[in-house]
Amino acid sequence: MKVLNKKNIFTLIIIIAIYALVQLLLTTGTISSFYEITIATICINIILAVSLNLVTGFTGQFSLGHAGFMSIGAYAGALINMSMKSTSGFLAGILIGAIAAAIIGVLIGIPTLRLKGDYLAIATLGMAEIIRVVFLNMEITNGAAGLNGIPRFTNWTWLYLFTALTIVLINNFVRSSQGRACISIREDEIAAESMGINTTKYKVMAFAIGAAFAGVAGALYSSYFYFINPTMFGFQKSIDILVIVVFGGLGSITGSVIAAVLLAVITTMLQSFSSLRMIIYALLLVIIMLFRPQGLLGTKEVTDLFKFRRNEKVE
Amino acid sequence: MSLLTVEKLTKSFGGLTAVSNANMHIDKGELVGLIGPNGAGKTTFFNLLTGVYEPTSGSIKLDIDGEQTEIAGFKPNNVTKVGLARTFQNIRLFKDLSVLDNIRIAMHQNIDYRLPSALFRSNKYYEEEERLRKEAEELLDIFDLSHKKDEMAKNLPYGEQRHLEIVRAMATKPVLLLLDEPAAGMNPNETVHLTKTIAKIRDEFDLTVLLIEHDMSLVMKICERVYVLDYGTMIASGKPEEIKNNKRVIEAYLGEDV
Ligand SMILES: Nc1ncnc2c1ncn2[C@@H]1O[C@H](COP(=O)(O)OP(=O)(O)OP(=O)(O)O)[C@@H](O)[C@H]1O
Ligand SMILES: [Mg+2]
Numbered sequence: 001m002k003v004l005n006k007k008n009i010f011t012l013i014i015i016i017a018i019y020a021l022v023q024l025l026l027t028t029g030t031i032s033s034f035y036e037i038t039i040a041t042i043c044i045n046i047i048l049a050v051s052l053n054l055v056t057g058f059t060g061q062f063s064l065g066h067a068g069f070m071s072i073g074a075y076a077g078a079l080i081n082m083s084m085k086s087t088s089g090f091l092a093g094i095l096i097g098a099i100a101a102a103i104i105g106v107l108i109g110i111p112t113l114r115l116k117g118d119y120l121a122i123a124t125l126g127m128a129e130i131i132r133v134v135f136l137n138m139e140i141t142n143g144a145a146g147l148n149g150i151p152r153f154t155n156w157t158w159l160y161l162f163t164a165l166t167i168v169l170i171n172n173f174v175r176s177s178q179g180r181a182c183i184s185i186r187e188d189e190i191a192a193e194s195m196g197i198n199t200t201k202y203k204v205m206a207f208a209i210g211a212a213f214a215g216v217a218g219a220l221y222s223s224y225f226y227f228i229n230p231t232m233f234g235f236q237k238s239i240d241i242l243v244i245v246v247f248g249g250l251g252s253i254t255g256s257v258i259a260a261v262l263l264a265v266i267t268t269m270l271q272s273f274s275s276l277r278m279i280i281y282a283l284l285l286v287i288i289m290l291f292r293p294q295g296l297l298g299t300k301e302v303t304d305l306f307k308f309r310r311n312e313k314v315e
Numbered sequence: 316m317s318l319l320t321v322e323k324l325t326k327s328f329g330g331l332t333a334v335s336n337a338n339m340h341i342d343k344g345e346l347v348g349l350i351g352p353n354g355a356g357k358t359t360f361f362n363l364l365t366g367v368y369e370p371t372s373g374s375i376k377l378d379i380d381g382e383q384t385e386i387a388g389f390k391p392n393n394v395t396k397v398g399l400a401r402t403f404q405n406i407r408l409f410k411d412l413s414v415l416d417n418i419r420i421a422m423h424q425n426i427d428y429r430l431p432s433a434l435f436r437s438n439k440y441y442e443e444e445e446r447l448r449k450e451a452e453e454l455l456d457i458f459d460l461s462h463k464k465d466e467m468a469k470n471l472p473y474g475e476q477r478h479l480e481i482v483r484a485m486a487t488k489p490v491l492l493l494l495d496e497p498a499a500g501m502n503p504n505e506t507v508h509l510t511k512t513i514a515k516i517r518d519e520f521d522l523t524v525l526l527i528e529h530d531m532s533l534v535m536k537i538c539e540r541v542y543v544l545d546y547g548t549m550i551a552s553g554k555p556e557e558i559k560n561n562k563r564v565i566e567a568y569l570g571e572d573v
Contacts, residue, residue, distance in 0.1 A: 002441035169434050176433030176440065177419070177426040177447065184420045187409035194365060194403075196395035196424040196487050205430070299411070 015164050019157075026156060035268070036156070040224050042264045043159035044217045047166045049244040049256040051213035056242070057250035057299075058174050059206040060186025061113060062121045066241045068128030069214035070221070071233035072104055073097030075141055077219025078150045078228055090153035090223055094162070097219040098212040104131070105211025109204040128238060136230045146229025147222070154224035162220060166213050171253055173209065182206045186251075247288060249295030254302040259295070317378065318343045318523050319364075319491060324373035324387075326359055326547075333359040335547040336373070341491070343378070346517060346524045348538035348555075350531065352567055356547040357527045358404055361493050365401050366391040377491075396424060400489035402480040404496045404527075410469035414460060414479060417468050418451040421486035451486065457519070458482045458512065474505035481512060485520065492516065494526045498533055506530070510537060535559065543567065 022039070025031045031039070052066045077093035084092065112123040135141045142148075173179045181202045184192040193199050222228045244263055248255030266284065270277040288296075321339040325332065333356045341347050351357050362368045364375060366389045375387040379397055386394060409417050426447060432440045455461040460479060463471060468479060477497055484492060497513075498506050510533065516522050528534045534541060535555040543551040543558060545567040551558060558564055 002438050003436045008436075172434050172436055177423050177428070177444075178430060178433050180416060180420050181423050183412065183416075184409055187412060188407050190367065190391075191403070191407040191409065192420070193391035194367070194395060194401055194407075195421040195483065196392050197420065198390075198392045 011168075015168075019160050019164075022156065022160070038264055038268045039156065040154070040159055042261055043163040044221050044224075045241070045244055045260040045264060046163050046257050047213055047217040047220070048241045049248065049260050050166055050170050050253055051210040051217070052241050053245045053248075053250065053253060053256045054170050054174065054182075054213075055206050055210040057245055057252070057256075058179065058186060059182040059203060060189075061203055061207065062117060063124040063207070063210075064121045064235070064238050064242065065108075065124035065126075065128030065131075066210070066214050067233040067235075067237035068124075068131040069101040069105060069211040070218035070237070071131060071135060071228075071230070072101040072211075073215025073218030074222040074228050074233065075135060075147070075218075076100045076215070078147045078222040079140065081151055081153065081219075081223055082147070082149070085151045087153055090151075090158075093223070094216055094219040098215040101215030101218070102208045102212035105208040106204055109207035110200075113200065113203040113207060125235065125238070128233075128235070132230045132233060135233075141230075144229065144231075146227060146232075148227050150222050150226050150228070152223055152226060154220045159220060159224075162216055166216065167253060167257065170209070170213070174253070178202065178205065183251075243285060246295055247285065249297035249299060251299035252295065252297040252301055255295055255297035255300075258297070258302070316343050317341070317383075318345075319378075319525075320374075320376040320383065321364070322374045322376075324360070324363055324375065325371045326356075326363055326368055327371045332547050334363060334544075337544070337547070337549045339542055339549065339552075341523060341525060343490075343523055344517075344521070346513070346526070346537060346539050348534040348541040349525060349527045349544065350529070350534055350541060350558075351544035355544040357544055358495055359547075360544065361401060361495055361527065363387075364394070364493060365399055366394040392424075395487050395489075398488075398490035399493060400484035400487045400491075401493040402477075402484050402495055402497060404499065406476050406480055408468040408476060408480055408483070411467060413465050414455065414468055414471070415448070415451055415464040417479060417483050418454060418486045419447055421483045422447055422451060424487065454482060454486055457515075458485075474501055474508065477501065477505075477509070478512060481516075485516065489522065491523045491525065494524065496527050496529060498528060498530050506533065513537060 048066060048070060052063065055061050055063050076097035080093035080096055081089050108127045112120060112127065115123050136144055174183065181197045184195065184197055185199050185202060189199055244259045245256055247263065248259030266281065270280055317340050319341040321337060324334055324337045326334040337360060349357055349360065359368065363370050370387050373387065374385055376383045377386050377397060386397060409420065426443055428437065428439045428443045452461055452464065455464055458478060460475065460482060468476065471479060481494065481497065498509055501509060513524065517524060526538065538555060540553065541555055541558045542549055543564050550563045550567060551561045
């Protein structure tokens with residue numbers, strides 16, 4: 001098993017250590033239940049941002065419809081979990097939510113991903129609106145009132161598990177040949193095609209994987225907050241996710257993670273200045289974009305910081 | 316044996332016919348030049364061969380394992396798959412990626428693992444990535460670029476960027492290599508190096524090459540046969556010395572200056 005190399009084992013140890021640390025803080029009560037919601041938000045936002053980053057940051061396809069895929073996972077997860085009130089029902093909900101979102105992702109991706117830039121953004125926005133309107137008008141989803149009393153199975157352990165899984169799998173993907181194919185599309189689509197890359201295939205692949213993980217985030221969300229309705233997954237939500245991705249850096253997974261944490265912490269801290277909150281938040285984004293338009297990390301990863309010495313020119 | 320046969324190839328952009336009823340045939344192992352004044356339709360001709368544009372009419376046949384196969388209208392990635400590779404007049408490297416990644420992307424079609432292997436890092440993933448890296452480094456080594464493999468493509472000097480584009484095209488394992496003005500913007504030293512590289516490609520890789528070039532002396536020196544395009548029409552073809560003395564060619568080029 002080549003996967004058991006030093007680097008991967010080291011990563012695994014870090015993943016477990018972070019889990020143990022937060023778990024400890026939770027059991028000792030150092031993190032109060034008020035902040036538990038912040039932690040849940042962080043995890044869900046990381047999953048959403050990292051998966052959108054695959055589409056927008058790595059593959060270069062500007063999508064404004066990520067919340068649409070999230071809502072598919074949220075409704076699928078909630079409906080399954082409500083009729084199967086058990087952990088296996090919860091996990092089945094996540095799985096089916098992810099698959100459903102991926103399928104819709106493929107169906108939406110094939111026609112829209114021919115478009116570029118602004119046109120694609122508008123098309124994905126429209127598609128997400130259509131998904132929202134469908135949920136608004138379906139009987140099984142209870143229309144505008146939404147679904148209530150969804151059993152809560154999402155807890156810190158599951159949140160962390162799925163967040164880590166998302167980061168690891170998407171990181172693996174972007175560091176594979178398929179991932180490089182996606183990145184080449186972002187860099188120069190015409191050159192990519194001419195180097196034998198089936199650009200449509202890889203755009204749709206990135207879109208479907210991104211949608212699947214957004215579905216996971218949605219299912220976790222509905223099972224944590226008991227309650228969902230279509231307005232939660234509107235345009236505003238898609239923008240919120242995009243803000244995290246741009247803030248952290250298009251094409252940086254660790255950037256998305258750091259941005260999700262920072263923005264959640266800032267939002268929590270500003271809770272007591274409720275009226276000023278949105279202004280300060282918006283101002284902060286404007287300042288970041290003015291002084292660091294490539295986002296906190298650009299396309300670099302935190303791990304690249306440790307590679308400095310090896311790449312130094314020796315002449 | 317004819318490797319590429321182009322017949323009556325035509326491309327119109329609205330009212331403008333950029334390539335008009337052009338014919339060309341290339342035998343295996345030849346080094347053929349394509350020349351013509353500015354705006355003659357040379358790049359458009361390449362874009363038709365490589366599927367970037369769909370021809371308005373005409374046929375492009377490529378010998379694939381002894382069979383003449385029509386490739387007109389193929390998508391660019393499928394044209395590459397059957398063995399045509401190209402460079403671009405205005406360099407189109409993956410600028411923000413490393414030299415090594417530029418090559419590895421071009422080798423993607425040879426990779427032998429699928430999505431699940433990529434996501435879950437199976438043994439096959441590690442084996443194939445190892446093989447890919449080795450092959451890419453070997454190729455860079457042959458063209459004296461291996462010491463730059465970790466540099467970003469955009470940080471290479473201009474001449475090396477042009478070189479890297481050729482090496483990247485080679486990484487797709489082509490049978491026919493199309494070079495669009497590879498010497499454009501190069502200084503005399505870089506041009507000499509380029510000439511050597513093209514010779515190397517033919518000798519060591521047994522490749523057929525079609526080359527667009529403005530630099531007449533370069534074409535006359537290295538090409539065995541030359542085609543001349545003017546206003547989208549092939550006005551002449553033949554050995555370099557024949558072309559040099561062809562009346563229509565002289566007129567086309569003089570006409571440009573007058
Ligand atoms: N996509 C396009 N749409 C409209 N016109 C085009 C397009 N591509 C090329 N043309 C026109 O076709 C003609 C031939 O252009 P092309 O680029 O093929 O010439 P060229 O021989 O490569 O010239 P140069 O030596 O300057 O590179 C030009 O008049 C050009 O403006
Ligand atoms: Mg040209």
